Amino acid sequence: MTNPTEDDLKVIADQVWSSYLDLDGASPLIPHPHDKPVADVTASVSVTGAWRGHVLVSCSEQAAKNVAAALLSIDFEEVVEEDVADALGELANIIGGNVKSLLPEPCALSLPHVHVDGSNGRYPSVTEVCHLDGTWLAESVTVTVLESTADLAGAPV
Amino acid sequence: MTLTAQEFAFISGLVRRDAAIVLEAGKEYLVEARLLPLARQSGLPTVSEFVNRAQQRPEPEMHAKIVDALTTNETSFFRDGEPFKQLVDTVLPDLLARRAATRTIKIWSAASSSGQEPYTLAMVLQDSLPAGWTFDILGTDISTEMLTRAEAGQYTQLEVNRGLPAPLLVKHFERNGAHWKVTPTLRANVSFRRLNLAAPFPPMGPFDIVFIRNVLIYFDVQTKRTVLQRVAGTLRPDGWLFLGSAETTIGIDDRYERVVAGRTSAYKLRASARAATPVSAVGKG
Amino acid sequence: MLTMVIDDSRAMRLILKRIVAQLGFDVVEAGDGRQAMDYLEANVLEGGGEIPGLALVDWNMPEMNGLEFVTAVRAEPRLRGMTLMMVTTESEQSQIVRALASGAHEYVIKPFTPDAIIDKLALLGLVSNGVAA
Numbered sequence: 001m002t003n004p005t006e007d008d009l010k011v012i013a014d015q016v017w018s019s020y021l022d023l024d025g026a027s028p029l030i031p032h033p034h035d036k037p038v039a040d041v042t043a044s045v046s047v048t049g050a051w052r053g054h055v056l057v058s059c060s061e062q063a064a065k066n067v068a069a070a071l072l073s074i075d076f077e078e079v080v081e082e083d084v085a086d087a088l089g090e091l092a093n094i095i096g097g098n099v100k101s102l103l104p105e106p107c108a109l110s111l112p113h114v115h116v117d118g119s120n121g122r123y124p125s126v127t128e129v130c131h132l133d134g135t136w137l138a139e140s141v142t143v144t145v146l147e148s149t150a151d152l153a154g155a156p157v
Numbered sequence: 158m159t160l161t162a163q164e165f166a167f168i169s170g171l172v173r174r175d176a177a178i179v180l181e182a183g184k185e186y187l188v189e190a191r192l193l194p195l196a197r198q199s200g201l202p203t204v205s206e207f208v209n210r211a212q213q214r215p216e217p218e219m220h221a222k223i224v225d226a227l228t229t230n231e232t233s234f235f236r237d238g239e240p241f242k243q244l245v246d247t248v249l250p251d252l253l254a255r256r257a258a259t260r261t262i263k264i265w266s267a268a269s270s271s272g273q274e275p276y277t278l279a280m281v282l283q284d285s286l287p288a289g290w291t292f293d294i295l296g297t298d299i300s301t302e303m304l305t306r307a308e309a310g311q312y313t314q315l316e317v318n319r320g321l322p323a324p325l326l327v328k329h330f331e332r333n334g335a336h337w338k339v340t341p342t343l344r345a346n347v348s349f350r351r352l353n354l355a356a357p358f359p360p361m362g363p364f365d366i367v368f369i370r371n372v373l374i375y376f377d378v379q380t381k382r383t384v385l386q387r388v389a390g391t392l393r394p395d396g397w398l399f400l401g402s403a404e405t406t407i408g409i410d411d412r413y414e415r416v417v418a419g420r421t422s423a424y425k426l427r428a429s430a431r432a433a434t435p436v437s438a439v440g441k442g
Numbered sequence: 443m444l445t446m447v448i449d450d451s452r453a454m455r456l457i458l459k460r461i462v463a464q465l466g467f468d469v470v471e472a473g474d475g476r477q478a479m480d481y482l483e484a485n486v487l488e489g490g491g492e493i494p495g496l497a498l499v500d501w502n503m504p505e506m507n508g509l510e511f512v513t514a515v516r517a518e519p520r521l522r523g524m525t526l527m528m529v530t531t532e533s534e535q536s537q538i539v540r541a542l543a544s545g546a547h548e549y550v551i552k553p554f555t556p557d558a559i560i561d562k563l564a565l566l567g568l569v570s571n572g573v574a575a
Binding site for chain 2: 008011012015018019098101102
């Protein structure tokens with residue numbers, strides 16, 4: 001099998017954005033390389049089974065609030081931390097699920113984990129497969145696919 | 158809105174000449190929206206500048222792209238539902254009786270765009286025809302870009318999510334990376350050809366069923382009449398015609414009569430209007 | 443008509459609720475298959491209340507996942523009137539086949555547009571001309 005690519009992430013992101021975050025086509029996710037990606041908030045899902053790794057969605061706090069406002073149909077000012085966790089978590093779930101369908105079968109997706117404090121969780125023994133840097137509403141958004149390099153017992157694969 | 162009245166007039170003239178499409182005043186927003194991607198691809202920031210360049214440097218290839226962008230129809234699988242239900246409930250039982258000798262059915266899907274309609278027709282026929290029967294679907298469109306897409310028979314997840322019953326998705330499509338592609342079995346019964354409805358047709362048909370949905374609305378009355386007349390020449394005397402849900406032949410062409418089919422209408426040639434012999438087919442028609 | 447929206451994501455429940463409420467359906471929410479099953483047992487099977495005509499069911503949920511919920515509902519003859527539509531990120535062909543084989547009537551892959559759900563409801567006869575049939 002061939003690993004997922006940045007182009008695959010772009011196709012997936014475009015579909016997610018046009019379905020939930022950019023309904024009128026006026027504010028898409030624009031691919032844009034970042035020197036220093038902002039990761040105030042990171043939501044991730046883990047993939048286990050025939051392939052093992054993680055799919056992460058990181059963005060600035062502003063972008064995270066915009067995601068929550070869009071998904072929950074509330075005003076930006078009304079967004080609270082719980083809203084951000086839920087909205088980003090579902091975003092990671094949907095993007096992760098679509099990445100999973102490009103991987104060898106059978107695989108399972110974990111429930112999402114969300115970090116709102118600038119940390120992005122610890123992923124020991126991983127290698128990056130691909131990532132997509134983008135700008136949405138002038139804010140930084142990044143999708144990353146990480147593959148585990150150690151087997152379940154911790155030995156290198 | 159950057160488009161000037163003169164630029165809009167130029168575009169309207171172009172599509173009218175090439176495709177008999179009528180863009181009345183008020184459709185400026187449509188031209189802006191549809192041509193913006195082309196403008197960006199050409200490296201120009203506004204549609205106005207893009208149209209200006211198209212006027213000053215006439216290139217047949219760019220003109221064709223402009224016509225394509227303005228004539229592309231949104232389409233989906235099983236669009237509007239009811240016509241396909243009536244295909245199964247009303248039309249096929251009728252044709253199964255009438256074609257018992259030849260046991261084959263030919264269908265034309267005019268203005269097939271990215272192909273969802275012909276493939277929908279193929280799915281319905283493959284699943285509804287008894288053993289021993291064959292069928293043929295011809296999809297035509299004015300846009301070579303759309304025809305290329307339709308020939309590939311490959312759709313995004315968003316496209317197969319719309320209107321396509323899940324049991325049919327898993328039966329007639331196979332995943333191909335992030336996309337879904339029609340199975341070779343389904344593909345084998347569908348062919349595509351470029352056709353401009355506003356120009357005289359090459360020899361075609363004869364067809365048992367013609368679907369020409371949501372494209373006549375773009376033409377003026379005279380062109381509608383001409384198209385329906387040409388279509389009549391490709392239709393078997395007892396063949397069926399389906400239009401878009403908001404369209405009708407009434408008041409436009411007398412040679413058809415309306416037939417109520419479930420919650421929709423279909424059209425058949427009046428006895429008085431039937432050609433003595435159908436137009437002869439050349440090759441697959 | 444009563445519709446159940448079963449998903450562990452509050453955001454997704456909100457999105458789905460909005461779509462079906464606009465069509466004129468009444469909505470009952472549940473955060474997982476277990477909660478949904480408890481509702482059916484208490485209010486419908488024992489309570490004799492209205493059987494939901496439709497359930498939009500996520501797959502991956504804690505406690506009881508969507509596939510298990512669909513299987514349980516289809517095993518109960520008194521719930522035969524329920525149309526079960528899975529709405530999920532699981533998009534492998536084999537997963538869709540599994541869901542249909544377990545008794546799901548329809549399947550929508552995330553991400554979806556409102557039209558995707560509405561078109562499928564129309565094909566199932568639950569919606570006509572943009573409103574609940």
